[in-house]
Amino acid sequence: MLEVVFRHRFPGLALDVAFRTPGGVTALFGPSGCGKSTAINAIAGLLRPDQGRIALDGRVLFDGRTNLPPQARRIGCVFQDARLFPHMTVAANLRYPSRWRRGAARDFDRITGMLALEPLLHRRPGTLSGGERQRVAIGRALLSDPALLVMDEPLAALDEARKAEIMPWLERLRDEIRLPILYVSHSVPEVLRLATTVVLMRQGRVIHSGALTEILADPELAPQLGAREAGALIQARVEGREADGMVRVATAGGPMLLPDLDPAPGQVLRLRILAHEVILAREAPRGLSALNVLPVTVTRVEGGLVQLALGQGPQHERMLAQITPRSVKALELQQGTACHAIVKSVSVLPS
Amino acid sequence: MIPTDWLGPQEWQAVRLSLRVASVATLVSLPFAIAVAWLLARRRFPGHGLVSGIVHLPLILPPVVTGYLLLVTFGTQGPVGSLLKPLGIVFAFRWTGAALACGIMSFPLMVRAIRLGFEAVDPRLEQAAATLGAPRAWIFLTVTLPLIVPAILAGATLGFAKAMGEFGATITFVSNIPGQTQTLPSAIYALLQVPSGDAAALRLVLVSVVIAMAAVLVSEWLARRMAGRR
Numbered sequence: 001m002l003e004v005v006f007r008h009r010f011p012g013l014a015l016d017v018a019f020r021t022p023g024g025v026t027a028l029f030g031p032s033g034c035g036k037s038t039a040i041n042a043i044a045g046l047l048r049p050d051q052g053r054i055a056l057d058g059r060v061l062f063d064g065r066t067n068l069p070p071q072a073r074r075i076g077c078v079f080q081d082a083r084l085f086p087h088m089t090v091a092a093n094l095r096y097p098s099r100w101r102r103g104a105a106r107d108f109d110r111i112t113g114m115l116a117l118e119p120l121l122h123r124r125p126g127t128l129s130g131g132e133r134q135r136v137a138i139g140r141a142l143l144s145d146p147a148l149l150v151m152d153e154p155l156a157a158l159d160e161a162r163k164a165e166i167m168p169w170l171e172r173l174r175d176e177i178r179l180p181i182l183y184v185s186h187s188v189p190e191v192l193r194l195a196t197t198v199v200l201m202r203q204g205r206v207i208h209s210g211a212l213t214e215i216l217a218d219p220e221l222a223p224q225l226g227a228r229e230a231g232a233l234i235q236a237r238v239e240g241r242e243a244d245g246m247v248r249v250a251t252a253g254g255p256m257l258l259p260d261l262d263p264a265p266g267q268v269l270r271l272r273i274l275a276h277e278v279i280l281a282r283e284a285p286r287g288l289s290a291l292n293v294l295p296v297t298v299t300r301v302e303g304g305l306v307q308l309a310l311g312q313g314p315q316h317e318r319m320l321a322q323i324t325p326r327s328v329k330a331l332e333l334q335q336g337t338a339c340h341a342i343v344k345s346v347s348v349l350p351s
Numbered sequence: 352m353i354p355t356d357w358l359g360p361q362e363w364q365a366v367r368l369s370l371r372v373a374s375v376a377t378l379v380s381l382p383f384a385i386a387v388a389w390l391l392a393r394r395r396f397p398g399h400g401l402v403s404g405i406v407h408l409p410l411i412l413p414p415v416v417t418g419y420l421l422l423v424t425f426g427t428q429g430p431v432g433s434l435l436k437p438l439g440i441v442f443a444f445r446w447t448g449a450a451l452a453c454g455i456m457s458f459p460l461m462v463r464a465i466r467l468g469f470e471a472v473d474p475r476l477e478q479a480a481a482t483l484g485a486p487r488a489w490i491f492l493t494v495t496l497p498l499i500v501p502a503i504l505a506g507a508t509l510g511f512a513k514a515m516g517e518f519g520a521t522i523t524f525v526s527n528i529p530g531q532t533q534t535l536p537s538a539i540y541a542l543l544q545v546p547s548g549d550a551a552a553l554r555l556v557l558v559s560v561v562i563a564m565a566a567v568l569v570s571e572w573l574a575r576r577m578a579g580r581r
Binding site: 044045046069070071073074075076077079081083085086087096097099100101140141144 | 473475476478479480481482483484485486489493494497498
């Protein structure tokens with residue numbers, strides 16, 4: 001577990017950062033210039049904060065008295081600009097940490113294999129594409145035998161095609177290596193695909209940290225991700241295929257039907273339901289083209305966003321609907337109101 | 352065989368002495384130049400400006416003044432010279448003194464070239480190396496130094512060329528003794544003082560031009576090879 005509390009003043013920006021990560025992939029999310037990079041530099045030991053305490057798995061990295069140098073922190077860093085050594089081959093870059101981090105040398109074949117780096121080993125960084133360079137940088141960081149992997153917008157410098165090329169590698173990393181990852185990003189699609197925990201930053205402060213699903217379904221916090229991005233992420237279990245090809249899945253709020261899908265029965269999917277794709281009705285609607293109508297209960301109303309509970313008891317999940325304040329009034333929506341959520345479209349995220 | 356009889360023995364002696372003095376001056380002062388360049392490029396400390404000023408002094412002062420200062424410091428009666436004499440190290444009126452004078456005169460040029468190299472190295476590469484566990488000295492040897500090889504070559508070439516041509520400080524400090532301290536420029540100067548020396552002086556001038564050109568070409572070739580390996 002990573003525990004971070006620190007303050008640091010720059011001309012023009014005062015940082016006051018506090019969060020802890022439970023493991024898995026934690027996204028440090030916020031707009032450019034909000035202090036994300038400063039935070040990771042402080043964690044990696046590349047910047048000495050004015051005051052605070054940073055600890056990793058109970059090991060104090062910084063607390064005013066102690067200030068471990070980057071060499072002693074065992075935090076692998078993947079930077080936006082890769083920072084490969086231009087005068088060394090890919091192989092020499094990958095082996096650079098092995099002299100000092102003995103534990104990593106034995107993983108060389110496994111990690112180069114996992115990231116498909118063998119064909120690149122004899123090349124120089126200058127001859128690699130942006131995506132290849134990031135893959136090498138990820139491999140080099142993993143081969144430094146880290147206790148935590150910090151990735152500072154590793155995809156930001158890449159075009160969409162290169163991002164799509166790297167993303168599956170990051171997912172493999174998350175699922176196969178089981179290393180805690182702190183992933184700095186200002187891209188919602190990346191966060192949705194990779195993260196389980198999100199730390200939201202704004203102007204040098206952490207405004208919230210918690211589970212991704214919780215933030216996505218919080219009418220106050222979700223807009224921080226971007227107005228178009230508010231909406232829930234819920235789980236669904238595949239039940240079977242209907243005669244017309246539609247796939248029936250079970251959710252906390254009842255069965256749903258999904259098109260264009262070829263999953264195995266029993267597979268668990270993550271469904272993304274954007275708030276502006278949800279319509280609310282007080283009575284069960286009839287004669288609708290929309291297939292998915294779920295019974296829900298209003299749990300919160302915040303401006304134009306209504307938070308809904310899907311199902312009851314400990315298994316319940318939350319989702320959001322975006323409606324106008326006029327409709328909130330007309331439907332007399334308030335906490336506890338039972339209504340029906342008409343879901344116009346759903347996207348399925350790989351899980 | 353290249354004919355060698357077109358230069359007299361004394362002239363050959365001057366050429367050989369100059370090459371030796373310039374090579375020793377360059378090679379011995381290079382590590383110090385790298386250290387000072389690193390200090391000036393990467394460290395901020397009280398007296399930074401003063402160090403920079405002292406390093407540049409030989410560039411700004413008239414060479415005769417530098418030579419005189421060397422004479423009063425490193426001469427047999429001088430404070431440093433008299434300390435070194437019991438150890439068997441004598442600079443005054445020896446070729447080693449010429450090398451010392453040339454080294455000091457070319458030092459600021461070497462430092463300036465190498466300092467630019469240090470400033471061009473992205474410190475974020477060194478940070479990346481630190482996060483990979485490498486100690487600072489190792490980072491310097493394996494990341495920083497290889498990246499500034501072209502700057503070191505440029506500095507060494509410049510220093511060598513300056514040392515080959517150094518005249519004022521050398522002649523003031525160690526005089527103009529054939530076989531001991533008479534370098535190429537001193538020999539040319541001496542030849543120009545006698546009525547029949549013009550032809551020999553011209554030959555030595557040609558030798559100087561060839562050596563200078565060769566130094567530049569070799570250093571550019573080395574720099575290209577280094578760059579090709581990127």
